[in-house]
Amino acid sequence: MTLNKTIKIFISCHKPSRVIEDEVFTPIETGAVYHEKSLSQGILRDNTGDNISSKNPMYCELTAQYWAWKNVDADYYGFCHYRRYFNLTQNVFPEDSYGDILEPYLLDGTAGKYGISWKNVQPLLSEYDLLVSKRQDLRKLPGNYKTPQEQYAWAKYLHAEDYQLMLDIIDQHFPEYTNAARTYSEGHYSSFCNMFIMKKDMFVRYCSWLFAVLDIFCRERDMSGYSREALRTPGHLAERLLNIFIIHLQEENRNIRIKELQTVYLQNTDWVETLCPAFDHNNIPVVFAADDNYIPYFSACLQSVIDHSSPQNNYDLVLISKNISRVNQDILRGMTAGYDHISLRFYNPMPLLGGYRLHANAHITEETYYRFLIQEILPHSDKVLYLDCDLIVNSDIAKLFTTDVSGYMLAATLDPDFLGQIGGADLNTQEYVQTKLQLKNPANYFQAGVILFNEEEMRKSHSIQEWLGYAETPYRYNDQDVLNLYCEGRVKFLDMSWNLITDMEFKRFSNVISYASATVQNQYERAHQNPAIIHYAGCIKPWNRPEDDLARYFWKELRKTPYYETVLANLCRNGAKHKSSSGKITEVVNQIFPVSTKRRAWLDRVYMKLHR
Template sequence: MTNTEAGAQPARIRIFISAHKPAAFPDCASLVPIQVGAETAERTLEGTLYDNVGENISQLNPMYCELTAQYWAWKNAHADYYGFCHYRRYFDFSDTPHRQNDYGEVMDTFISEKAIREYGLDDASIAAAVDGWDVITSPINDTKLIDGTSNLKEHWANNPHLRLKDLRHVYDILCARHPEYREDADAVLNGHEAAFCNMFIMRREIFFAYCEWLFPLLQEFCETSDFTHADMETMRTPGHLSERLLNIWLAHQRRAGAGRDWKVKTLQCVHFTDPEPAGDLEPLSTNPRLTVPVVFAADDNYVPMLTTTMYSMLRNANPDRFYDVIVLHKDITPENRQLIRQYLEQFPNATVRFYDVRPAVEGYDLTTSNAHISMETYYRFIIQDALPYYSKILYLDSDLIIRGDVAELFDTDLEGHVLGAVHDLDFVGNLNMPNGERRRYADAKLGMADPYGYFQAGVLVMDLNRMRDLHTVDEWLAIASDPDYIYNDQDILNKECRGDVHYLPYEWNVMHDCAGRVHGIFNFAPAAMYRAYLASRKDPKIVHYAGYDKPWKNPWCDFGPLYWHYAHSTPFSLQMMAILDGIEKPQPAVHHDRALREDSPIRKYVDVVAPVGSKQRELMKVVARKVQGKR
């Protein structure tokens, strides 16, 4: 591994972004990603510097954490300003204050172009925020609000992985090496305010002075401490200690050192919950003439049903064709993704890939007015950009059982039309109802000249090039933001594609008899349509469990035994049985390492007088920021 930074010409501002796993990084010369712990890492990150090149302490990363990047920059990099952030935590370099939570963080999701603009993660904004200052730190936080502790010593002891004897030990080392710091160490450790996260920006000479003071202290601490039986978090003690030592060093400089004349300020800290790269899907190397791209959309709660549908599809697939199965999602866990892949490895003529849609739909107000329609239904609008190398795909809902080979469906000649789809007998039957409500809706909202051409969107053959001609993804999502559609994206597709649809045989999307609709709604449809639907029920190629009556909730529903014929074979069958028994999925425990204790008297008082999300809570935080000198 090599570093292009080492030996380079001095740069004005270098803010190093510590990372130990892949992340999206802003394309900005002032922000420099560096892989920490590179010496012992299982994988090498692309597009970063590495902390094991040149003079380094990379092998100490399990104990020193992001400090191995700080040490590397001290010994190898050249700049006027040195700064440090994390792959998920950045300074807010904009000149706009942002709402922060009780832990002093501005919470966001992705490091997107929008976020880069909003938080000034560009060279010009960084220079404007940094130039002229000597030291910049993360916000000054109050331990009384963080976890109800009255000082930093108690705050340290409140962490079950940190040993109070280690804090005392580094205190003794500091006082022995630098007795003039005792007063400042006492003031900081007995106080209840500090800057955390090891995030700061300093002028070159100040940064070098700090490193020359800090690292000998930590080295002596490590050489004289026993971590033989320490757990992983306790092993990180030197990293935790450095957070406290930074505050002590700054306090001493302001009281008795060069810092009395420094210009010092804080910048807000932005915490990105999902800093991982979007992970665009690449085209497969398989013969495109043999490949059948099939797209699904689901969330983590729908994994058992999604897996059942995919399994039924591949069980009945043509072994001479290759199926590129792509799942659009926003929250399917890595564990579930791995389980799905492993289970479907039994089909050598298929691959399963996952695409995170959140960056694409961020900022759009996508809601559903129908309780039986999920948010995932909108994801089909991003397919045309997510899969730019495909001109045609199949889109399938995740509540299907597939008995036919979908390669036959994919091979359908659309004859130049945008979509291939099956008529929707539910909607069409409602058009002939005496009250006329659905007909008025089709005329006024959908503007369909022939509403009897309304199709069901759970099974689609999509010409992506024609879809791209109709609208951009932004335009599709903007249209989808309208909350007044009854069937949401299905209505939108019918409105925008009206008169440009190739109608598929009914057996490719046989909707089951939910709440007796076959003889209570479908039979109001034009006679030819109804007869064709009834005929398709005898040998369906796809059964669609559309509506609220699902076989994992009611195994006696129409075509229920067919569903369980496939579902019982999947690794998620017991989860579906639990759903049948009314057992809810357990919610994972949520932990924030700087959260208020539930039994904290401070927490109870604050929550009573200023509940989370209230105007009083926000006012309290504004006042606290002003008292601390923060903007």
């Protein structure tokens, strides 16, 4: 029975991290002697009391085990990591090739999913003497090895002779463990990660033996020339020593009750942070969203914002990206360096998106939904400008930001392409609006590439959970349809020059927009003459078609960025790839659908529909 027993399960942390919060799970900072400040307020630190915190570069999480052994009195001791926990439920979850349950992020529901709580630990300890990570059959893991000793020799950066020295130390100083060491080393199974929960007497016995073995090893092995990873050898050996200790216990008592548990590996445990304004006054928050592959094209957009900025305003730029590389972050920061009135920050949105199924299509990616997260990412900003990355700013966006959106949820421009579709260019869109969207006034459908959000009203209307829930419905135009549907009647319309979608392939106006009302056509033509923001909406982009409508503005900005050669090389590669086939295709199309015929006009409309 574990009733009224003290259970302490320590979560080893060496950097700021989100951890499971429960009464028996206690985070402890490892290697604290090397940190000027504690990782978080009130966290236990392994450099107090009797400790070996200074050995953390070699001993890894063992400095937390040593600290608990010497400084904590409990009935049960357990250890896990900030990224690894036990699956404490009766459910068996799929594993990766190394035997881990993979979870991309630590989310609010993670602890519940895997039963990581005191109420699930207590019954297990009532039934078992020892909880440990599930043994893995080494013959089934990636790599050409069959035994633990072979696996250690195969491991990158480690030295095979260190494993042998461990065995020699056991033979010479702890011969009662020799048989267990040989059984383990010549077998095919191993538990990893130094994770366990055991009774006090067992824990004290284990630590007394473990640290004695490692102390002798460190005295006999000169590691002064070891790499950073090889210096962690004592920690690596401890994983093997735990297995040897367990086998020894089983040799002493065949009735010992051991429960093997699956290990949950959390790939990202960063805190879900919110962003305060970058500037104390005159702060203009501007949000973009892109994945790492899109950064070269986004750089032109960023450069255009810089070029048309004013030192009298402060531009708080935030790029939401799930995977932007450090290299690209550094390059983009370099572009804004020297501009005291411009700040550029990056935000990983994935912890906020767990569990949602967001639909994408050929040229609309998951990133398009990130605008729904702005109200939580920037909780101190009640007005935020959102810009798509496939556009060029041709005027100071501070002018747009001054727009009064009081009483509205957002400000945006009409979408002349969509209005042309429902005006007769695409009968299917007419039906879609009537049967699926069911807008009260489809003539007010707006384009979502440039939006000035009234985030105060957005928060009042719906939580991000509600917005993402709406986005799970597979609408034709994804988040744009969601915003039009749930913001209808509360939109302030901007002059179309603030989001001028280009005349893609010089056909969008003649084949689609010409079906919209005369008022919309006139707005489009005026905006096209003097666009404040040029938006390359659709599948045809200026980096693929430099000769397309207004593409010259993109290339003008791109030439000033560090990515010009990269985009140019991509254009050359793609051009060479398609050149051989495009001529033949054009020849066949011209024969079947001759230019300047009704048949060709119909084909052009179909083409525009498919590539919109």
